[in-house]
Amino acid sequence: MRNEIRFLRGGREVRLSGFSPTLTLLDYLRLHERALGTKEGCAEGDCGACTVVLRRCVDGHVTYAPVNSCILFAGQADGAEVIAVDDLANGGLHPVQQAMVESHGSQCGFCTPGFVMALFGLYHAPRKGPLTRAAVNDFIAGNLCRCTGYRPIVDAALAACTAPPQDRFAEDEPEAVRRLAALADDADVLVGDDRRFFAAPASIASLADIYASHPDAVLVSGATDVGLWITKQLRDLPKIIWLGRVRGLDAISDEPDAVTFGATVTHQAAMPHLAAIDPDLGALLRRFAGRQVRTVGTIGGNIANGSPIGDTPPALIALGSTLILQQGDTTRTLPLEDFFIAYGRQDRRPGEFVRAVRVAKLGPDDCFRCYKISKRFDSDISAVMGAFRFTRNGDHIAAARIAFGGMAATPRRAAGAEAALAGVRLSDPTTWSAALTAVDADFSPLDDQRGSARYRRDTARALLRKALIEAAGTPTRETRVVDIREDAVVGR
């Protein structure tokens, strides 16, 4: 058992013990270290001004992950090197800093430290093929700038991030590996006492143990939901169990007919596996928050959070997924849709945690589509999210699984529409009308700031129609303004 957390700052090891379990990394930097380069723009993960990079050693590779320090707990930096904007320039400017200056990428400058750190992450990101504007846009979707209109920032990224990394961080990687390795251990971490602690169990067994003895503790995976309970709701969470050190909980097992994602698989890590099932899933994950959130936010957290507007649950439900829960050393499984009982209520018992989710792949007769409708295309929460799996029998639909987010108090299947689709002929749109009417009856959505009930109804129907139009063979070039599947197949 280790009673402190350890991370690197500027090559030196920092050991923290007597800290509040929910101290954020941003407050650690600004209030404790008085390292003032990193900015707070929102304290809720949406603007990226607080971006820092966590450098870790994963399976012998050095990774550079941009994260939002405002909603990341300091304890989550355990085992990493924390690189903030103040650390980049060394004698001269870092290449991304230099490019930002040369392209006039800052005006008021308040977003700039965050962009610089996001670009620093991009500078060190593994690259396949030439960097495009679209790829840069993706990488900085979690950074907001109100002044520049982004064009010069994207230019800076294109100028600085094309060649292989040559900065002093690349140079000192062997040394970094050594120092990071020195931090790595298999110990369970517990900082605090029985009433107030930050725990980071290292194995599934230790997790099961500590959660069984503290069922009132809050499990934290990426903290991209829980972080806001602190910074916005000012909740007092005395007991935190962080899952980020649990060995094996982030396993991905890709089998011929299904993929199983461990609970702590991040959205970024899941993306290629889901994209391989269908390009729409890749696009959905690409549009899930921004890079900083996807880097730490997990599939397990997205499910366990139980939000009616979470993006992965409807997609996984439509595909057909099984949730695996564990309590002590017993596990049980249930269809994912059954996990969501009511608003804010899930089928999860005290001391029980999400272990994994098993996602069915598509068969040769299956056609999958999913759509996310939001006010802003990237990095927004869905007003309506619709996912469709049609199993075809020639021109007929033999079976359908349809799930929506944003239409009810939980992610839910459209049972009426599913039934009404049986036997429908794809080539004959007149046969679709019963299903289009049925989807209306399946839900009674609410008005809120993301959309009126009426818009949600109209959109749910429109999405079903769109899915049928596309399933019937109309290329998405003719049905979509963005995320054209034909482009995705060729590789954008």
Place this chain on the structure above:
Amino acid sequence: MSVAEVAQAPNVVAEAALRSVGVATQHDSAVRHVCGSAAYVDDVREPEGTLHLAVGGAPAARGRLKAIDLAAVRAAPGVVRVLTAADIPGRNDSSPVNAGDDPILAADSVAFHHQAVFLVVAQTRDAARRAAKLGKIDIEAERPLVSVDDALAAQSYVLPEYTFLTGEPEAALAASPHRVSGSLRIGGQEHFYLEGQVALAVPGEDDMLIYSSTQHPSELQAIVAHMLHLPAAAVTVEVRRMGGAFGGKETQAAQWAALAALAARLTGRPCKMRLDRDDDMIMTGKRHDFRADYTAGFDGDGRITAFDVMLASRCGYSADLSASINDRAMFHADNGYYLPAARIVTKRTKTHTVSNTAFRGFGGPQGMMAVERLIDDIAWSLGLDPLDVRKRNLYGDGRDVTPYGMRVTDNILPELIDTLERTSDYRTRRRAIAAFNSASPYLKRGIALTPVKFGISFTTTHLNQAGALVHVYLDGSVHLNHGGTEMGQGLFVKVAQVVAEEFGIDLAQVKITPTSTAKVPNTSPTAASSGADMNSMAARDAAQTIKGRLIAFAAEKYATPPELISFRDSHALIGNRLVPFAQILREAYLARVSLSSTGFYRTPDLHWDPGKGKGRPFFYFAYGAACSEVIIDTLTGEMKVARVDILHDVGRSLNPAIDIGQIEGGFVQGMGWLTCEELVYDQAGRLLTHAPSTYKIPCASDVPPDFRIALFDAANREDTIYRSKAVGEPPLMLGISVFAAIADAIHSLAPGKRVPLDAPATPESILHAIHQVTQD
């Protein structure tokens, strides 16, 4: 594809003699920005013992304050003091117009949801925020008026209505061959400056030093002085830079600085107030949302014969700057078009919502929206291309007087629009779009080319003055100070370029210093796009005074006629003798010549008669135009901007890199206002979109993938600094082209029908308009 080439063009100013002015110099803080070493107020090293503040807000939008129970707040950990309105020694008002309607802490009643009622002073910010949640505020709640419609129905106004009248609109309407009526809703906008409101007050012996992120240090100084019963001279306000402002820190910074000063005064300790983002969005004003109702007449060619428009705005609970903002909406109700007969009325409604305030464009954008919709209406009803209708209605010979009686003498729109029409390939693309639309059942494209004509000067005439302070040291370095504030717009570097030019020295020799009420007094806000125009002039005036003294001195010492003395390349050129700048300074110093001066500027030729609604409120107009192409999904209402071409007039640019930055940033902000940015209030008057999770400003992928920007290179006809033009606000209105292009795309579904698209054009709003044109 990208405009980087333009931005890096070394010097678009033709005069080769200029060394600093006209150069695309980087922002003075660029290196600090990228290193994180540019200090904002929250980064100022906190003096030992600094306390932190948080406010407790009203749980209802309207009603009498019955009781405030703060026992739990006082008992909370870390709390040092809790203050209410009763603790304010002097005037409890932060109104910019001394209206007495902007309490710093609410005293007897509350007028909007979450209005500040009490102030927690605590050891840490976290302790203050947590304690602030514990207050119990009992309010005798009444039903709030939330929307413009609510207020119009209740005849609730914060200011009297105001009218411009030109010609005889009734008669002209009656005589018009065609008429159209319409109504348009135009949403408000949250500033979303990345740095939220913040102030640090440090008490002195009998004075107060305030670091604030404010566009208006002098006003803040006066408010604090009145609140604390101090002479203005005992209050110093300093601001080095803001992390964005956009009008949102013109008046809205004052309350938080005042609270910091109040707490500092009462505890004797430095106090910092930094608003949480959600509180900032809930408790500070935004761009006014408007409803525009209009009737217009036009002839068979699409020329407007009469325009009768009522603009009703949501001002919120207090006057703030709503008078001038609504005035500016009226001044821009013509945009670039000649209105032979017009009645332009504004109704300034009072609602129980946060008091709306300045935002880049200051009412002008909302004013333009109605006439741009009218132009589209005319085109739709006559079956004309909207661009042709736009061109036919532009100001021109014999058609050059605005509804407020100002002659438009610098109109370059016809030439500018012709150029953009050509360079954007508008006509070919219009045909291609028509072909695409007829073959595409679900997706529709649209295109629009819309102009901007924006009046430059404060319409409150006395504000058109600026001051500067310049010291020259014996090593040749220059201390530059002026009343303008830096919010990212590049004002400081532009003024420094002007001063470097004047002394013929390197820009690096000019030391930029924080704006301070102790250095330049009685300043106007940095607003109305006027910062560079006025402060550069004032700084040049100061520099010229010093230079004049140096020339007089050198003329005598070197027995050379003054006209043969000039300054360049860090030397004085005296006849044909080159004397290093530092040497001439030392010689002048030894001869007891003052090397320090103030400078002053007042914009000439302005007059305004508010009673008649006529005059010359503007020194000149800045122009521009944008051509935008969009694609919409008629099933879901989703939209993507495909391409944008901009041609914008900055006169002779002082700094093309900075100006391009203002243009593209302004355009994206304007596009956001009219598309993805939506403010939603519930019936209780609560703002539901109070965080970036629910209020969406554009992100990188919203920027058009094909984005071409060019400067229209022509000198300002008025005698401005190096014949440049103001650039802060006008580009925002280029975003209107996106909105018009969306309407154009929807119009393709039902040619000839009016498209009832309201702003912002969210997917929901677009789908609603689609249903309306296709359903009946």
